[in-house]
Amino acid sequence: MQKKSIYVAYTGGTIGMQRSDKGYIPVSGHLQRQLALMPEFHRPEMPDFTIHEYAPLMDSSDMTPEDWQHIAADIKAHYDEYDGFVILHGTDTMAFTASALSFMLENLGKPVIVTGSQIPLAELRSDGQIN
Numbered sequence: 869m870q871k872k873s874i875y876v877a878y879t880g881g882t883i884g885m886q887r888s889d890k891g892y893i894p895v896s897g898h899l900q901r902q903l904a905l906m907p908e909f910h911r912p913e914m915p916d917f918t919i920h921e922y923a924p925l926m927d928s929s930d931m932t933p934e935d936w937q938h939i940a941a942d943i944k945a946h947y948d949e950y951d952g953f954v955i956l957h958g959t960d961t962m963a964f965t966a967s968a969l970s971f972m973l974e975n976l977g978k979p980v981i982v983t984g985s986q987i988p989l990a991e992l993r994s995d996g997q998i999n
Contacts, residue, residue, distance in 0.1 A: 872915035875950040877942055880925035881958030883985040892988055894925035902990045928958025936965055940972040943980060952979040959984045
């Protein structure tokens with residue numbers, strides 16, 4: 869059986885933030901570095917994944933309908949290359965984005981999961997790994 873392949877679109881949000889003396893901040897490349905250090909994401913039974921980090925990383929409270937269109941277009945552009953899609957998103961407006969995408973991607977034959985976390989992935993007790 870061929871190994872599955874997942875496209876991860878990292879739009880921003882707490883899941884990939886880094887601790888600083890001013891609190892948690894979005895830092896380009898931080899999420900990928902953290903995932904590389906976590907063996908649970910690289911076990912043989914896990915699907916392969918590609919992370920596309922949006923630039924700039926967005927606070928979800930700033931997400932607009934144009935951003936939803938960008939995410940939908942991103943999924944459509946990579947549809948034939950991947951078995952499923954994960955959208956990493958801030959929790960403030962995640963439900964709005966998920967709802968909009970459900971209409972924009974209606975009858976899509978592959979799963980699209982919109983998720984995030986309350987605690988950054990690199991932090992102790994993060995909910996990011998199980999999400």
